[in-house]
Amino acid sequence: MSKPNAVRIATTGARLVAGAVVSAACIAGAILAIPAAWPTVTHAPARATITPVAGDTLLTCAGPFLALGRDASQASQLTVAGTPQLLSGAASGSSLTSANIALTGIADASAAPMFRAQPNGSAPAQVAAAESTSISADDLSGFAASACRPPSMESWIVGGAGTTGSNDILSVANPGAVAATVTFTEYGSQGGTPHTSEIVVPAGTQSSVPLAAGSAGEPSPVIEVTSSGAPVRAVLQSSLIRTLDPVGIDTQDAIPQPRTAQSLLGVRALVPSTDDDHASTAVRLLAPAKDSTVMLQPRNAATGATVGPAKKVQLIAGQVGSVNFSALKPGLYAIDVTSTTPVVAAAWQTTGLGKGSDFAWMTPAPDITGATTFAVAAGPAPQLHVQNASAQATTVELAPVDGGKTQSIALPAGGAATVTLTASTVYSLSAPSAVRAAVTYLDTGKLAGYPVWPTDAAAAPVDVYQR
Template identity: 75%
Template sequence: MTRQNALRIATTGARLVAGAVVSAACVVAAVVAVPAAWPTVERAPAHTTVKPVAGDTLLTCAGPFRALGRDASRATELSTAGTPSVVSGAAPGSRLAQKSIAIAGVPDARQAPMFTAAPNGQDPAEVAAAESLSIAAEDLAGFAASACRPPSMESWIVGGAGTTGSNDILLIANPGAVTATVTFTEYGSQGGGMHTTEVVVPAGTQSSIPLAAGAAGEATPVVRVTSSGAAVRAALQSSLIRTLDPVGIDVQDAIARPSKAQSLLGVRAVVQSDDDDNPSTAVRLLAPSTDAIVMLQPRNAADGTPAGAAKKVQLTAGQVGSVDFSALKAGLYSIDVTSTAPVVAAAWETTGLGKGSDFAWMTPAPDITGSTAFAVADGPAPLLHLQNASTSAATVEFTPVRGGATQRITLAAGGAATVPVAARAVYALSSPTAVRAAVSYYAEGKLAGYPVWPTDAVAAPIAVYQ
């Protein structure tokens, strides 16, 4: 090996060693630098708020009150026990058209009222309808009132009973143009949610299903109603007999969905009861899927102040519970329900426990923001119950759609008020912040009520993300 070659090899080796050292240093520097904060570039997902075009509004009424087995030779046959009077109307800018829906399985009742309204431009129509009736017969007696409501794909019935003396019927209306397959899932005091039944409801018809068909012997049933193919409107028609005497009727609307916070407005305590099996005022509850701790706070309807201490109950998922409020003094209340998990709830109220009394179920009043229309069915001494659902003061306005003075009610944060309203009238109500509302009726032997629902939310703004 020549001296020149040796020098070239030595030089090349030195370069390799130096390169290895530099590479190792770079690796060490990179490893040390990893925990340090690197510059980042963040970009919020692109999104826009879109307001869908509103569709036609459909309002379906319960229709004729049905009696079961009046003819002893035909114990399962349904017949008409009374036909309600209906009031309907629209706020300025909306128009309401009356139609009808066929009633299946009731020979002497052919149709129930139904209303349609085209949207007001991009907004859903502000329309409303309600119905009421009184019955005085040997097997049925009492007063009932209910709002006509749009259909939905899911709803909950919290009320009624499958015990002796109860004659309760689920009313399922399909106002759409295609057949609906409806599934009922029954829950009870011993748990449930596994027992299901299914019925097919043809387009443009209303079906009547006895509640006892799926809840026989159950004193506190809750029924989940789900539909495929078409949305349906579910309601419960109830009647009760004690020791051969009729003690009331009711038509109860469904609840949209379980919630962690809700308010039962227009709960009227008339008499006190110390009979555990027959309370005069009570709240039925169900946590469908998760155990829940529930707080129930009664409040004075006049101003929203607490009416005694709150009651606490622990619910087992899928098992119906009941909280007794029979000790409430005579008066008007709301009951706030807050829970650690979503629940459904409804309040039972009665004017007495014997002949000549009446009962009603009050379901939660949803939040209303902006404007909506509500109907006041014919009935004794109707009252509008208002509750501020926001954390700031709110001024609520409501005006008869057929002309009349506007009333303005200012509610403190969390406050409430009751205001007399006219029977057989339709009002336009507006509030810049969230409020809740309900209509109630009361006279000797007559008790009823229903919540005010916001204008069809089909056109509510939605956020679309890319």
């Protein structure tokens, strides 16, 4: 090979090698650059918070106070023992329409009252109703009061007894347009598998059954009430006789569902006792699904300050427990209940243990934010017990809906207050942050109370996402 040819071959080879290296470098660079250089496309879902339009408000009342077996020849017959005084009203911009729910199986009564209210524009109606009953007879004596409430698919009755002397009747009202199949699941103080039973409540009717039908001999029942087909309103009417003497009556509302934090307002200690068998103030508890550690802290109703150390109790799932608070000094209290798993709770209280006394159950008071309307049924010396449920100071406004002076109630963080109310009056309560409240009554041989419930015909705001 000549020298010029050799030079050309070497030069060409060098160019080929260099070109290959450069091409490889370019390809590698392009590959590495693809994920960094190419634009990425991301899409954040559109989000909007929507408050559903309020629906009609339905309020069902317990109706006449019932007695079982007053006629010895018809021991299973339910009859009317007392006719309640009824109060209803509405804040400006809302109105109530009255109606009736047919009573089934009652010898001398045909209907219980109910109310319907259309929303005020897109907001729920500000309406309320309540009733009270006084009875003085050889077999029944005392005072009972309760608020008229909307129906629900699930509720819990924490109260009553299936023992001798107790005459407790569970009433279930269906104000809807279709029949409801109602299941009772009954828990007791011995635990074990709960007893279940079922009834069908036709549309527009109220059915009543003796509590002892499923809880005979049980001193501390708790009843879960579930419904399919239509929501129902469950209420317990209780009466008690000791050694042939009547010692009180009560109308008790249901609890919506178990919770890990709740507060029992309007709890009275009236008769000191350290004997659990003769307790005058006690809290009944149930952890329906899982074992629970529960702390119960009494608080002064007038200030919200804690009273003594909290009581600790261990609950076995499905077994009803009770805690005695009769050692409290006479007065009005709240009892805060916190637990490691959801529980239901209610407080029992009595004015005494002999003839002429009365008793009442107090259920947890729900949180209220904004405006709500509540009715104060006729009764002795009504008071409002209000508790600040938030960690910041707040001021609550209270005024009669028919006109009258507005009261401003200043509540420090965690604080509480008691306010004198006027019987047979409908009030508006406005709270900028969460509070709880209850109405209480007290006189010689008369004791009752019920929580103040928020206007709840409006569904909670929901977040809607578009993907």
